[in-house]
Amino acid sequence: MSLIPPEPTKAEIDQLRSSAVEKIDTEGIVYDPQDVKRIRSDDKYIRRFLMHHDNDQKLALDMVMETLKWRHENQCNSITKESLPTEFFEKGAMYIHNRDKDGCKMLIFAVRLHQKGALDMDLLRKFFIYWLERLEREEKGKWITVFFDMCETGMKNMDMDFIQYMINLFKNYYPWILNYIIVFEMPWLLSAMWKIIKTWLPPKSIEKIKFVDKKSLKDYVDPDQSLSNWGGSDNYEYKFEDELTPDHNLVANGDIDIRKVHFAEGSAPPPASPLKGKPQGRRAASANGNVFIEIDPSEELMFSNCRIGATANIILTNPTNIPVAFKIKTTSPEKYLVRPSAGVLEPGTQMDIGVTVSEQLAPAALVRDKFLVMGAAASASALTSQEVSQLFKGINKDDLFERRVRVGVSAADAAQETSTTAPSPASLSPELISKIDQLLHRQSAVEDQLRTAKKLVFITLVIMIVILILLIMATNSMTSSLLMHSATMHNNDVIRGQVLHTGQGNQEEL
Numbered sequence: 001m002s003l004i005p006p007e008p009t010k011a012e013i014d015q016l017r018s019s020a021v022e023k024i025d026t027e028g029i030v031y032d033p034q035d036v037k038r039i040r041s042d043d044k045y046i047r048r049f050l051m052h053h054d055n056d057q058k059l060a061l062d063m064v065m066e067t068l069k070w071r072h073e074n075q076c077n078s079i080t081k082e083s084l085p086t087e088f089f090e091k092g093a094m095y096i097h098n099r100d101k102d103g104c105k106m107l108i109f110a111v112r113l114h115q116k117g118a119l120d121m122d123l124l125r126k127f128f129i130y131w132l133e134r135l136e137r138e139e140k141g142k143w144i145t146v147f148f149d150m151c152e153t154g155m156k157n158m159d160m161d162f163i164q165y166m167i168n169l170f171k172n173y174y175p176w177i178l179n180y181i182i183v184f185e186m187p188w189l190l191s192a193m194w195k196i197i198k199t200w201l202p203p204k205s206i207e208k209i210k211f212v213d214k215k216s217l218k219d220y221v222d223p224d225q226s227l228s229n230w231g232g233s234d235n236y237e238y239k240f241e242d243e244l245t246p247d248h249n250l251v252a253n254g255d256i257d258i259r260k261v262h263f264a265e266g267s268a269p270p271p272a273s274p275l276k277g278k279p280q281g282r283r284a285a286s287a288n289g290n291v292f293i294e295i296d297p298s299e300e301l302m303f304s305n306c307r308i309g310a311t312a313n314i315i316l317t318n319p320t321n322i323p324v325a326f327k328i329k330t331t332s333p334e335k336y337l338v339r340p341s342a343g344v345l346e347p348g349t350q351m352d353i354g355v356t357v358s359e360q361l362a363p364a365a366l367v368r369d370k371f372l373v374m375g376a377a378a379s380a381s382a383l384t385s386q387e388v389s390q391l392f393k394g395i396n397k398d399d400l401f402e403r404r405v406r407v408g409v410s411a412a413d414a415a416q417e418t419s420t421t422a423p424s425p426a427s428l429s430p431e432l433i434s435k436i437d438q439l440l441h442r443q444s445a446v447e448d449q450l451r452t453a454k455k456l457v458f459i460t461l462v463i464m465i466v467i468l469i470l471l472i473m474a475t476n477s478m479t480s481s482l483l484m485h486s487a488t489m490h491n492n493d494v495i496r497g498q499v500l501h502t503g504q505g506n507q508e509e510l
Helices: 010-027 033-041 043-052 057-074 086-091 121-139 160-172 188-199 248-252 385-393 411-417 430-509
Strands: 094-099 105-110 144-149 178-184 209-212 284-288 291-296 300-303 311-317 324-330 336-339 342-345 350-357 370-377 401-409
Touching: 010 033, 010 043, 010 057, 033 043, 033 057, 043 057, 057 121, 057 160, 086 121, 094 121, 105 121, 121 160, 160 188, 188 209, 291 324, 291 370, 291 401, 300 311, 311 370, 324 336, 324 385, 342 350, 342 385, 370 385
Parallel strands: 105 144, 144 178, 178 209, 300 401
Antiparallel strands: 094 105, 284 291, 291 311, 311 350, 324 342, 324 370, 336 350, 370 401
16 A cells, blocks of 8 residues: 555545634634634645545544644744844754755754753744744745754764654644655664654654665765765855745745646646646646656555565556657666556557566665656657657757656555664663763764874875985985996096006107
8 A cells, every 4th residue: 555645635625624614613712813824725735634644534633723723832923033042043053955856955954063951942942943934935835854964973962852842843733744854974873862763753754764874865865965074066054044935924824825846756837837846646747848647656656565576557647639758767777677668658548557576675675766757749659669769868858758756665564674673762771871972982082093093194104205205316316426426437547547648658759
């Protein structure tokens, strides 16, 4: 069963809205008028609650009411930069910058710059809400990625209470907004902490956590979107930037126009929108010019297991009145058999594409893979595979339709692989935390020693090279002196011989 729920119908959205409005009107509880207006008028916002709970009306309604209550208690619509201490923004521990490969904005948490207990927790929570609210306004409800930069992180930086609060917000009050949680360069001694963090997430959200290093980060973030200290080409230095959205009042009052966008896993875009974003539905149509291909599933291709022969289907539909050529690529061609991988869809027809796992793999080896579905206008319906391939080689990028589909594994199969028992937060005694902290300090000290040793070796090597060059130069100088001295002696001997010869000749004449 797919982890992506089916797209809610208009009737289901109206049903949830009607139930929520009825509760708002009858319970007599005071909520923020801006949030109430959003519930009454914004279909896309209501849809997110249904998607978050697999279209379960009761669970979605409970979340709507809890969210209204929580937002009123925390005055979310009133949190601004001016309502928070300036040192929070100057520190640069949390900020928005660049996008992941799916076009989702990244909220970066530089963990090394945060120290548990150093800041007021209530203000810290408001600080995090500020960034989420700002992203809601700037991105208009599209998915975001939270990037944990764990470089140079120790136990003193690991604030489990704050991280639990962050995850709790995504779980209970910001529905259907999280793309990935990327954890970069996590020290191995802190892996126990993340096992605990996983227990705080719903099962289908666990696969959203991606542990990466400099080598594997490119699977989720392009090099030009990666900071230089992540191994990328972006030399960005943190400086607080003002909010991009100019019409803050319209957004805050619920008049949010969440534009559908043309990107890998998105829904049908408006004709003039070049923006990238996340999907608005399970089945979607995207366009480049007059080329459309509907893809089902549009977001995630689910396999029931990871054994050899496991098969999933991609259904391609051509809703246009022209033939459309298609070609399917994958990031790991050695793992899958795709049949057919290329062909032509006649107008108004659809085709089932079979995708088969070709080798025994663990779920973790599949879930980072993606399939790229490409489409282009075809000159005729009867094109061979070679002609289709040749068509895509010479096509202009502006005329090319592209959509990426993630690979997923059923929750049961993924759970079987990750069925290790995670320790509870209570099981981490102060003594254990102290020992882990000591190990981290020792690890850091060893790394410092290694870096120092490398520097000494380098300096020693440079000195030896310089000494060798000086020795060579001195040897060459001595050799030149000896040769000159030898030549001089030879010349003197020749002159002396000539003089003697001349003297002997003079004596003979006498």
